[in-house]
Amino acid sequence: MKLAALSEQFYSLVSPDIPNEWDVEEVMEPFIETNDKVCEVILEHIPVIWPVSHSLCYDFLRQAPEALKHLSLEQLPHWVGVALDIYENDGLRTAQRFMQDGVENHLSRLKGSGGLALASVEKRLLPYIRGIARDELQIVPARETYTDTSTLYAPEEINLFHNNEQNFLLYKLIFTYQWGYIACGSFLARAPEGFPLFSNREDSLWLRAFLDSFTNPPLARDIYHLLESIRVKIFLHKELPGLMRAVSKLPFPLDLPLPMKNKANLFFASIQQGLTGDKTDLYTLLQPHLTPSECQRFLHGEATPQDSARLVPRLYSTLHNKDQDYIPFPPLPFQGRLKLRSVETARKVQKEKMGEQFVDLMAAHFLTLSQEKLKNILKDEERDSGGSGLAESDVSMIMDSEFAQTADQDKAAPLLVTINNEELEFPPELESFTRKFLDEFGQLPTRFITSAAGKAGEGMLRGDVGGQEEGEQQSTGTVVYDEWDYRRQGYRKNWCSLQLKELPQVHSPFIRNTLDKYHGLTLRLRHQFEMMRSQERFVKRQREGDDIDFDALVESLSDTQAGLPSSDRLFIRLKQDERDIAVLFLVDMSNSTSGWVNTALKESLVLMSEAMEVLGDRYGIYGFSGMRRSRCELFHVKHLTESYGERVKERISSIGPSEYTRMGPPIRHATRLLQEVDAKVRLIITLTDGKPEDYDDYKGDYAIEDTRHALLEAKVAGIHPFCITIDHQAHDYMEHMYGPANYIFVDNVRKLPLRMPEIYRTLTS
């Protein structure tokens, strides 16, 4: 490409900026010979880097040709990403240095794709770390290792060691170490005595303000982080000696990539050595920098985050060099980075989440109060009922003065809140939740209580008008269910609202026609099902059997003594009897079932019902459909205990295609229904025509994972889920979703009426 063309492209990429012509030409010149494809890829990065830093962008262009001798085009974006991260964390100089020196180093990390992928160890390490932490932590791949206290971030792949066992161990160490910072309170250091408090806004960390107050915050931050790493190491040695023993054998490459001329680097390099070595090393290494008593505190695990904070100014003053830039020393892989902003954000999110839960619990508690008390609490809302919700000032609420501090103080003192002069005592669940909240965040913002009051007020209102709506829609209630979000391996609380509805009864010849059509099959089914009506049971007074019937024997003996002819029915026999099965059929009523599928579904239900009547198993039938999480629908056709009469038949006839297939809520509801049933075997049989899918983001993996989880919940509740899918071919996701042997697919819909009873028969005998 001509230089003019290249420059022109550059200008258009950075517009409206108009950089100096010479600079542009200087950096673009080397690309004249480069082939267009490569140019294109390189230029693509300009709009990414330019807005972040112009100098870095020029540097990138200067270094790119050299870098591309080592990197493939595909690796380029990753390299740029790392450079940008470094820039954001440690400033321009370091990023430039990375671009100049780092290609080989960077490569050595990327190369040899024989590394270990996080994805392949996550299944094992997620429950591991959750157990260790006793907390629902998440694991997420990232370019850097760090934690925001609710998620642990680690590189997507590790190939520091040649051997994947060692790479695995490093992953394990990374997660454990990052949890260690959380467990040791590294992020929540409070101001040691005599230290400035800074303006401590709600949700902002003292530590961040403190470290930012130095002229060179990265240096202060790294000092603190290193001291905390020592504390974590000591803590882990005590807590998880097995791990630390194994880790001490890891051959960490302690190559020193950066020039060691400055004091700070020497300091970091030497202490890092101590972090990978054993305690005595650490002592010798710390000695030049700490007083003996400080060393003791750290090495005996008595130091607190405040101790580390207290040491920062002193170490900083010896390590800081005005005439020389501080070039951050790369942390050890398991140390990762200290990212206090992420911690602040995560804690805010966590606080809101717990706040919401609190509001739900509290609102529920409000609604259990007597009408009078509740009215009293909510009286302010009624006054200006025009507005929705309460303003904080609307409610005169006096928090028990100790309320905010009870966490540290007397755990046994009951929590008390006073709202509008009404004293409220917390029930145990609410109380323990509140304490958890106080432990975590120090105090409970009053806004949560006011919004709970608001919510309870709405609830009361809704309760009042509920009666008038009747008749318009045959809704028989709404139930709220959580939904599983596999991306965060946790539930979205109260995510779906499932409306329970009645199907209209329609008079139609459908049932009669079906029975005519399948006359022969029905008879055969009835016969087959009759044969299944059995389970093991002891029957008494038999002529022969497995055991003696003592009651009968006694009677017979007394009879003999009384001179009466005695009976010879003196045995107990194990007999097949009493099937104790309850089953719910969930029928997909999504739009895609229109046409033949719908007819086949209904016909199958008719035949099933006929057969089930002979068998005597309890069964229920529900249809499901809906749109979005706010309106999932479950249609009642037949309750478990309802008899198979005209009404049920008419409702079966009126099953028709409706909207979408959100499978989670109906399965969860069926699970709940069956949990209330006392039966030896409880089954949920889902009839559907394909993947779960809703109008909103309930699609693909998300939908499959939620369905799978709903089925798992059923299994945990001791219920067997089974799925019959009408599809042309079996798909991989089915086995994943239902588990092997828990589903069957029927490729010819016309065979369904025949197959379904067959399937049920094999399932339950």
Add this chain to the structure above:
Amino acid sequence: MKTVEQRLEEHLITAEPYYLVSGTEIEIALSAYKNGLPLLLKGPTGCGKTRFMQYLAWKLQRPLITVSCHDDLSTSDLVGRYLIRSGEAVWIDGPLTLAVRAGAICYLDEIVEARKDTTVVIHPLADDRRELPVEKLGELLTAPPEFMISVSYNPGYQSVLKDLKPSTRQRFVAISFDYPLPDQEVEIVCQEGGVEKELAHSLVKLAGMTRSLKESGLAEGASTRLLIQAGKLTQDGIDIHTACRVAIIEPLSDDPELLAALQEMVSSIF
């Protein structure tokens, strides 16, 4: 008609059983006993319910008659039945009747496992009537003040989901058991498993970790009992990693991923 004398002494607990008190459970139980109220013990498996009953029986110096409930348990299994002895029909008291007659403590373990028609026989015994009708004998026994009935169940068992009927439930003084606090559990594991404090401490730590895996699919974590068993194995020279695997990890789950994660915990701790 004859009735068979049954030996009660064997149900009497002579040596003080080791029981570490965790709260006010003893006071409550003693007061319930004094007032003739039945006890309901709930809690996860292996957390000391049975041991507590043994201790209580010892403290009260009453025989303890334990019945493990199952779904084939019939009323006659509890109340009694006729047997034939040398051509003669003799009546044998069931454990419940025996306990009533002798003023003993009758402990129905895992009561939810029994069918509901069986559990109703304890109804008249468990309210202020304190009576047991023995229909086949045509007798109505009134329990002496020394008699006590107590039942236990594990509300965490999701697979069973048979719940107690409210009419059964609402007759009892309920004491809720949970795993002991860490320090106490350490002491129990030392005592019962015969291990050093340090090892007990690590075992308890492991148990704590397994108990927080509900979301990951482990309905119930390792019980105190499992820790004790692991401790005992190590006393016989079995290496701690193996002991944990066979006595704690494997009994908890069959899921390979979960087992692997649990195994990682073990290798971290020990």
